[in-house]
Amino acid sequence: MKVLVCISNVPDTTTKVTFTENNTKFNTQGVQFIINPYDELALTKALELTEKVGGTVTAINVGLADAEPSIRKALAIGAHDAVRVNAEPVDAFFVASEIANYAKSESFDLILTGRESIDYNGGLVAGLLAEMLNMPSVNVVTAIDVNGDIVSLERDIDGGREKLECKLPLVASAQKELTEPRIPNMRGIMAARTKPLKVVEASSAQANSQTLNFELPAAKGACKLISVEEAGTLIQLLHTEAKVI
Amino acid sequence: MNQAQDFQRSSKSDLYQHHDYYLMDELLTDEHKLIRNTVRDFVKKEISPIIEDAAQRAMFPHYLINGMAEVGCFGPQLPAEYGCGGLDYISYGLIMQELERCDSGIRSTASVQGSLVMYPIYKFGSEEQKRKYLPKLASGEMMGCFGLTEPDHGSNPAGMTTHYKDAGDGKNIILNGAKMWISNSPFADVAVVWAKNEAGIIKGVIVDRGMPGFTTPETHGKWSLRASATGELVFTDVLVPKENILPGVEGLKGPLTCLNSARYGISWGAIGAALDCYDTALRYAKERKQFGRPIAGFQLQQKKLAEMITEIAKAQMLTWRLGVLMNEGRATPAQISMAKRNNVAMACQIARDARQMLGGMGITGEYSIMRHMMNLESVVTYEGTHDIHLLITGMDVTGENAFT
Numbered sequence: 072m073k074v075l076v077c078i079s080n081v082p083d084t085t086t087k088v089t090f091t092e093n094n095t096k097f098n099t100q101g102v103q104f105i106i107n108p109y110d111e112l113a114l115t116k117a118l119e120l121t122e123k124v125g126g127t128v129t130a131i132n133v134g135l136a137d138a139e140p141s142i143r144k145a146l147a148i149g150a151h152d153a154v155r156v157n158a159e160p161v162d163a164f165f166v167a168s169e170i171a172n173y174a175k176s177e178s179f180d181l182i183l184t185g186r187e188s189i190d191y192n193g194g195l196v197a198g199l200l201a202e203m204l205n206m207p208s209v210n211v212v213t214a215i216d217v218n219g220d221i222v223s224l225e226r227d228i229d230g231g232r233e234k235l236e237c238k239l240p241l242v243a244s245a246q247k248e249l250t251e252p253r254i255p256n257m258r259g260i261m262a263a264r265t266k267p268l269k270v271v272e273a274s275s276a277q278a279n280s281q282t283l284n285f286e287l288p289a290a291k292g293a294c295k296l297i298s299v300e301e302a303g304t305l306i307q308l309l310h311t312e313a314k315v316i
Numbered sequence: 317m318n319q320a321q322d323f324q325r326s327s328k329s330d331l332y333q334h335h336d337y338y339l340m341d342e343l344l345t346d347e348h349k350l351i352r353n354t355v356r357d358f359v360k361k362e363i364s365p366i367i368e369d370a371a372q373r374a375m376f377p378h379y380l381i382n383g384m385a386e387v388g389c390f391g392p393q394l395p396a397e398y399g400c401g402g403l404d405y406i407s408y409g410l411i412m413q414e415l416e417r418c419d420s421g422i423r424s425t426a427s428v429q430g431s432l433v434m435y436p437i438y439k440f441g442s443e444e445q446k447r448k449y450l451p452k453l454a455s456g457e458m459m460g461c462f463g464l465t466e467p468d469h470g471s472n473p474a475g476m477t478t479h480y481k482d483a484g485d486g487k488n489i490i491l492n493g494a495k496m497w498i499s500n501s502p503f504a505d506v507a508v509v510w511a512k513n514e515a516g517i518i519k520g521v522i523v524d525r526g527m528p529g530f531t532t533p534e535t536h537g538k539w540s541l542r543a544s545a546t547g548e549l550v551f552t553d554v555l556v557p558k559e560n561i562l563p564g565v566e567g568l569k570g571p572l573t574c575l576n577s578a579r580y581g582i583s584w585g586a587i588g589a590a591l592d593c594y595d596t597a598l599r600y601a602k603e604r605k606q607f608g609r610p611i612a613g614f615q616l617q618q619k620k621l622a623e624m625i626t627e628i629a630k631a632q633m634l635t636w637r638l639g640v641l642m643n644e645g646r647a648t649p650a651q652i653s654m655a656k657r658n659n660v661a662m663a664c665q666i667a668r669d670a671r672q673m674l675g676g677m678g679i680t681g682e683y684s685i686m687r688h689m690m691n692l693e694s695v696v697t698y699e700g701t702h703d704i705h706l707l708i709t710g711m712d713v714t715g716e717n718a719f720t
Contacts, residue, residue, distance in 0.1 A: 085333055101339075140346040147350060254357050257388025257401050260350060 072126030079107035080138035109185025113245040146263035147255035158273035167199035168276035197244035323366035330364035355414040385456030391434035399451030405642035409584035416585030420691035421544030431578035433460030440564035461504035463495035501547035520562035583655035597670035650712035657705035
């Protein structure tokens with residue numbers, strides 16, 4: 072089975088977010104980048120599946136050279152090879168187009184992404200990619216298993232769980248419960264030195280959206296504590312002060 | 317040997333964030349950072365949740381050995397052909413830093429294995445000894461300890477009385493004596509022991525557990541390095557095959573070469589302990605309010621924090637440079653000694669200041685600081701005391717020996 076895992080390079084979860092260029096660009100100064108945590112789950116699941124049924128896992132990233140530490144980490148975790156499409160990942164449409172463009176010539180059986188990237192939280196790439204490649208897609212999955220060319224999947228839905236079956240090829244996006252992320256071992260880190268990381272130039276895809284500006288959320292107000300004896304006051308404050316009821 | 321379920325996992329997550337005031341990360345390669353972050357992730361996931369319980373109950377968590385070996389904690393600086401990491405000295409240092417960021421005792425276990433057991437076998441052992449021991453020590457299948465210090469010979473190892481003589485059977489030697497304050501001794505499968513031969517020359521001998529007359533009583537009641545096992549090595553007419561003698565070295569140079577490697581690791585480790593204390597104190601100071609505002613806004617707390625990060629930044633720079641010199645094979649024992657002394661003293665001071673900042677909370681096991689503070693009392697003592705290291709620098713700059 073040939074699996075493609077899409078890797079986003081995102082700011083570490085503890086990053087203090089600031090903007091530059093008139094609030095139109097995220098300020099990357101001093102920011103640590105990591106593999107998008109949902110993508111890391113997708114990668115780990117891909118490895119678990121290929122360890123079970125055989126096959127290869129390719130990691131793909133649309134990004135500039137500064138994303139390579141994250142790609143190297145994907146190789147250290149266990150991906151067999153990696154591809155970087157050399158372009159700034161401007162929006163989901165562009166990223167999906169570039170990945171689709173590469174995937175077309177490689178006939179992957181399964182394409183996994185994270186449910187969303189933790190920086191822009193678009194959650195669009197999996198669906199776009201499936202459409203572009205004319206494959207079915209299942210979003211936000213919590214379990215995947217492969218038997219021959221049949222994939223069984225599970226996903227959480229309102230008030231319950233949905234179980235599905237689907238034929239390969241397929242695009243699926245990973246939810247938190249899919250698996251536990253894998254910490255690379257020393258052998259993996261050493262092996263990653265020599266695993267192939269292919270850099271391909273971007274196709275002529277164009278972004279179809281543009282960021283006008285970013286705003287930080289308003290600072291959190293002070294927390295008011297109300298004693299149990301005066302619970303009635305809470306209703307009054309929610310009504311008159313917070314104006315939410 | 318205990319298991320994961322023997323330890324209580326803390327529900328509190330390890331919030332540590334790295335501090336890099338002088339952008340030292342720019343001096344590291346991507347691989348250095350990958351290795352450091354890998355060990356940090358491993359520590360946060362596997363060690364941090366149980367370390368307080370392990371220390372409070374004075375139990376070394378044996379079950380972590382496999383995981384530590386997997387992420388490359390044992391002999392990462394030795395060649396891959398013997399099953400080791402094949403990494404450079406900065407990688408080795410970063411691994412030690414991340415382990416000690418959690419606990420000096422856990423770092424000690426790795427230091428002893430990599431620098432004091434594997435390193436002498438690699439450096440002074442025969443090819444057979446290397447093939448026999450190194451791959452198993454790197455994988456954690458075998459654990460080792462190092463016997464130099466004796467009850468009556470600490471700072472003066474040359475005075476050791478542990479000795480061996482020829483057994484007269486053409487095959488063995490007979491080893492007698494005792495070693496003290498030996499990390500890993502209670503569970504080690506193998507001990508690299510320094511002993512005098514009949515001519516009074518110090519030689520290294522590999523002693524395997526199970527050899528009749530060899531015992532390893534555990535040292536109890538420590539108030540430091542409680543998550544690491546310490547003990548004695550007692551040899552009563554132990555028959556050891558001659559092929560267990562390390563052929564490549566004689567004299568004090570043998571153990572001192574090993575100590576250089578270990579002290580180098582400690583200089584990085586101490587930065588880890590200091591970083592954890594600083595990180596904890598900084599976060600606490602921003603959250604803890606007195607007189608209606610965070611204590612981070614008070615001058616005396618800021619003085620402590622400012623001094624801490626200054627000392628950490630200086631130590632990081634010194635130690636990175638030492639790593640480069642180690643990689644180039646140019647670091648002198650006196651330079652390594654200076655880094656060990658400076659960084660451990662720095663960490664001791666930061667642990668104390670940080671503990672004060674946390675007030676009563678700094679006394680409890682809820683926070684890591686007091687554990688670091690107690691651990692560092694051992695670190696400032698072992699592998700050359702702070703005072704002995706001052707004499708090493710003193711002799712290096714004056715040319716005068718003030719030891720004896």
